[in-house]
């Protein structure tokens with residue numbers, strides 16, 4: 067993974083290399099650090115799948131953590147709203163934090179709408195081959211009919227501005243590593259598909275033998 071060391075305001079900060087390296091952490095953990103980056107419309111199933119995949123991985127002894135969009139907006143990104151600029155900054159911060167988790171050798175799962183392709187490309191650039199893009203691919207109709215949080219109804223009523231899919235764009239990935247059809251497949255099918263991909267890539271061993 068590229069560690070971007072140039073984007074800083076002060077010339078007086080100097081990078082300090084860790085004595086315990088990512089390689090050392092990964093070999094102690096018995097698996098690589100990586101980021102499973104779930105993207106898709108609100109209600110597409112990012113949080114549901116990230117948590118379900120994490121539960122399976124955790125049960126295998128994999129070191130995991132879910133970074134969820136709604137959760138970081140309670141703290142790390144509490145100062146950000148949903149303007150284009152704030153969405154860009156939100157994703158930039160999340161990618162940076164996910165990068166720290168990768169350095170810690172953790173299999174990290176992020177659940178953010180992350181609607182802009184350029185932001186995800188930036189995250190991919192930062193995280194290198196640790197970045198695994200998972201598109202939760204579902205139509206707006208399905209998401210709107212689920213309306214898990216009641217937000218679509220409010221967006222249609224004009225109570226929420228810049229709502230992704232309605233008044234703000236969602237740019238689907240063009241080359242996602244994994245595409246799960248969360249509108250037509252069950253949660254279990256989607257989880258299996260992701261787990262099989264991880265095994266096929268050698269990122270985890272067959273379930274039960276980490």
Ligand SMILES: Nc1ncnc2c1ncn2[C@@H]1O[C@H](COP(=O)(O)OP(=O)(O)OP(=O)(O)O)[C@@H](O)[C@H]1O
Pocket residue numbers: 106107108109110111112113114115135136177178179202212214215247248249251252253254256
């Ligand atoms: N195959 C599937 N994968 C994921 N979720 C599914 C699937 N089929 C049905 N669902 C349901 O769809 C809903 C998805 O909601 P969830 O909160 O995970 O969406 P989200 O993408 O995290 O949305 P938001 O961006 O608003 O946080 C849940 O109620 C879940 O049970």
Ligand SMILES: [Mg+2]
Pocket residue numbers: 112113114134135136177
């Ligand atoms: Mg969610």
